[in-house]
Amino acid sequence: MKKILYIQYTDPFLWPVVVHGSNILSSKGYKVLFLGVQSVSDISKRIDMTLNDNVTIKLLWYLDPGVRQKIQYVFFNLWVLIHFVFWRPHVIYASEKLVCPVAYVIKILSKKTKLIYFEPIYLGEGVQTGLEFVRASRQRLARIADLCLVPNEARLLKFIEDVGDYGNTIFAHNFPRHQEFKDIPFRENPETGKLKLFCFGFLGPDKLPLQLFEALEELKDKVELVVAGIDRYRDPNRGKSHSKIIKNEIKKRELEK
Helix, strand or coil: CCEEEEECCCCHHHCHHHHHHHHHHHHCCCEEEEEEECCCCCHHHCCCCCCCCCEEEEEECCCCCCHHHHHHHHHHHHHHHHHHHHHCCCEEEEECHHHHHHHHHHHHHCCCCEEEEECCCCCCCCCCCCCHHHHHHHHHHHHHCCEEEECCHHHHHHHHHHHCCCCCEEECCCCCCHHHCCCCCCCCCCCCCCEEEEEEEECCCCCCCHHHHHHHHHCCCCEEEEEEEECCCCCCHHHHHHHHCCHHHEEEEECCC
């Protein structure tokens, strides 16, 4: 049975698209192992998702930012390396910048191991990548990874601008599988005569452009927008949209980390 190791310095349930992908691979015969870190101190508040039988998740404990978390980050990298050596995965799926250093080391140590680097977060203009060694590792990893994956074309162009074009970067939209909708009941006679638009996931200008709100202003009696997601980028369009759209026309359900 082929093995794939997912690594991310966070809880994988914060990236539903990654978990969905792991379920698809496990259904095709892969054995999947996630190594990550708890994102909340209270486990009862942790997001939960359905996993296939071949998917296992191991998480380190949650720590507040500070010296202890920095020590944990060092331990996390060693922990990942130990699992790589003894579990011997065929594929590494590395998500987000903080795992670039250990992912780069793994690829250097084992060139035959396939390595996919996924960068899901919208950075925004002028936002720094982080620590210098993380930025350097990200650029080096982009050069030797078997595949670099980003969620849309705009991110693809920004990623290539940051690290260079090595012909190994693609984008893929984060759409849910059709199985997730097959059991959802649809109303034959909607309560309102409005068209409902539903946006979910990580919120940002790439998913909620200002032009969308301008169109909603023109169609506010016919269209309703429902937003469910995590606004961790402090979307600059939020203020503009609130000044343009009547609050009743936009229903926001945000999950603040």
